[in-house]
Amino acid sequence: MKFHDLLVVSLGGQGQYEHVINNTGSPTSGTTTVPSNVVSFP
Numbered sequence: 001m002k003f004h005d006l007l008v009v010s011l012g013g014q015g016q017y018e019h020v021i022n023n024t025g026s027p028t029s030g031t032t033t034v035p036s037n038v039v040s041f042p
Contacts, residue, residue, distance in 0.1 A: 006038040 008017045010028035017028045020038045028034040 003041045004039070006041065008036050010034045 003021060006020050006025070008020050008025070008028060010016050010030070011033050013029070013031040013034075017025075017036065019025045019027065020036050021041050024041050025038045026036045028036050
């Protein structure tokens, strides 16, 4: 199975993600709206 164009967002720092999927994708943290995008997995 392949995933394409995955996106997670931390809205105003309310709820944060360590990764988008498994260990792929940057974390979302801070007090602003922070997107993290993964173009393709695996």
